[in-house]
Amino acid sequence: MLYTMKTEKKPLNSYVISITLVATLGGLLFGYDTAVISGAEQSIQRYLIDSLGLSSLVHGITVSSALIGCIVGGLISGYFANRIGRKNSLIIAAVLFFISALGAAYPEFLFFEVGEPSIGLLVIFNLYRVIGGIGVGMASALSPTYISEIAPQEVRGRLVSWYQFAIIFGQLLVYFVNYSIAKGQPIAWVNEIGWRYMFASEAIPAFLFFVLLFYVPETPRYLASRNKKDKAMNVLTKINNSKAKAKMIMSDINKSLSASEATGKLFSYGKTVIVVGILLSIFQQFIGINVALYYAPRIFESMGAGQNASMLQTVIMGLVNVIFTIVAIQTVDKWGRKPLLMVGSVGMAIGMFGVALLAQAEIFGTWTLIFIIFYTASFMMSWGPICWVLLSEIFPNKIRGQAMAFAVAAQWAANFFISSTYPPMMEFSGPLTYGFYGLMSVIAAIFVWKMVPETKGKSLEQLENIWLKGKAE
Template sequence: MKKHKRVYIVLITLVATLGGLLFGYDTAVISGAEGSLQIYFAESLDLSSLAHGLTVSSALIGCIIGGLLSGYFSTRFGRKYTLILAAALFLISALGSAYPEWLFFTYGEPSYALLFTFNLYRIIGGIGVGLASAVSPMYIGEIAPSRIRGRLVSLNQFAIIFGMLVVYFVNWGIARGQTSQWINEVGWRYMFASEAIPALLFLLLLFTVPETPRYLASQNKNGEALKVLSKIYDKSVAKSTLAEINHSFDMKKGRLFSFGVAIVVVGILLSVFQQFVGINVALYYAPRIFESMGAGRDASMFQTIIMGLVNVIFTVIAIVSVDKFGRKPLLIIGSVGMTVGMFGVAGMAYANAIGIATLIFIIIYTASFMMSWGPVVWVLISEIFPNKIRGKAVAIAVAAQWAANYLVSSTYPMMMEFSGGLTYTFYGVMSILSALFVWKFVPETKGKSLEQLEMRLKDGSAKGKFQKASGHSN
């Protein structure tokens, strides 16, 4: 591939990955603010731990909505304009969450109505996250050449984790040297408001990138599609790629189960397992977990930064490995590491011996996730669905992911009140089941074009299609 074409692809990818960065930023900003929100809302309004958990996780309601809507918007208006909508929602949410009193309430006087308004702004941001989480990897997957597609889509996961790391630094910087009273009254507002900067940058840069050639072809805009493909491939390859894309649209109707039920179910279960292993418990509640080890507020946020750095390093390992070793081996290895880490945390909880060993096991767990289930699930979801149903199928898979995320995150405080050991044991069991699921059912997609993967699904029964895709037979 010529250097200027590679540079063009990378630049487009980097713009699209800002959606991933905001995904990570928006979902992790709550980690620094949730303790203050508990004091500002839950304690002042005498709310239960379940109500606080629902507030911390309220953005996930929007994520589910955004995930469901992503199929309609990305199919009706295109991948690019769906991302523009997501960027606008991020911006509104950042400013509204920081100052929910705007227009209707008195500053600094919590009430049930203000709590509802705060959650509404968080849900708006969640809709943006749901849209971006589905469409950013879809956009990259439809732009990228097959031999580097895994690496480029994995960059979106890197951006998610980098966004989390950035906000860990931002939260720590805001809280550093400040009194708890200042953080609980003002600091948490700065944390939410800081998201407006990357949101505005994302919004502006999106106007500089093209629509994907596969979406353009689906709208019979072959001239525009060829123009984009010619910037990615040599002219002859661009023409043959466009012919292959158009052929894929002629093969079957665009009904969701045109290629069988099984492949849609695989996408859904990949998404559900990615959440049921408990990753977002570690991400959302990291400072609180570290505080339970005896760390102060500043120290707990600094330990969260260490965890964020580990996450970035192991996501890079996944980016380097995913097109070399394949998707399935990374997922299985990651599941084994997550099992070790989560059962280790469970053992510490049962023994009531929370300490440095817990931090080590959490790092083993999160590192294993970041080198496998974090990036690779997004790669697979962007790859396994045929062109005609990709928007709909990705929307369902992503909505299922956010529903599972919401269930796990909102019930964590209540589960921990019952038994910390049992809570972490549950996540460990899910890690074991995730490995078995991948081994038996998940297709390997390394090195194949999206249209080649689609051809393997076009004949036979749903079960036969699935077995062909996964490489299994009776």
């Protein structure tokens, strides 16, 4: 009999909290790595794009080059997760973060001279960003998977949402770092030296992540899949503060892994679960959130703010993001996943349509800032954390690693497309660009309403039955 949440009184303990916090450092580095470019992209444009007479498309690809690595990292995450485990795969991701941070800060190392831009230097810079992207892609699949396989079902949504909080905190942290580096400095110094400090600063949390991962366990579901039942039981007992409960959960895991349907093939539970996972990932990007994150200083400068003021406004936006991510953390296990996604989609549509109308009227000022913040706040209380919660929950045990890999790779491919096309789209029409993101928010709401199941309060093993029933029908 599947364990139900009614018998649980103390679903959280210090052990669960500590290992979850370590896993969320993957999210912090995800946010740090993807947002560090926001403070440096204009310096990179002057140094490696404008000086070589390259196009806005090359600029967009350079800003988004890490996303190529994210796609690769997402695709290979399933292989590594199944072969060497969730924990060891995260250790590899931490090493990649560290290499990327130092390499992007000093791409001239060994082969080039500082102050002499070239196509070769541009390629090497992008290569280091791609290496970091592989780390991001792996962490974005593995960290929420790790947390969901560790977390008690009653608080799984909250704990996986901490991962999104860590992403936002990482972005906010790097906004502060970028602002602190640029504050009071001449623009010439930022363009020559400051941007290097911005990239190099990521090496600190990357090293911390690497060290702390050696002190957390492998997930019980992965251990069980490798017939390490005793180790899995030990972890479950420590997580749940109860050997009896651990035995019940272990029994459910064993049944899940030995089910006749659980062949381990990607579509052994039907195609619907894979399609829903991929579409969740695509919609999370097509609603345009990373455009607001990557190009935040440039957007605010277009409203008349100077370089330092625009970076300060991104800090304000980051604080708002943190606050509304906390709203999601507090409500995801009470209200459920679907209501938050649908409310957030409507809020994002309002925000983006508002920006589009103001852009059409050539009004840039306080109201534009308000609509952008309303849009990002709506995302942070819904699609930001809830998408990761659902992706970590909906895939059955036998196929979770590879299914998560495909979903995350699709997410990063969509992210790359949206981010790299933003500059040329804006050259064509700002109002249509923001209107497109608003339209995607509306379609996302319809998709959630029609296709996404509610997962609140169910164990990972119980959720498998949703897809088996759908397959039978």
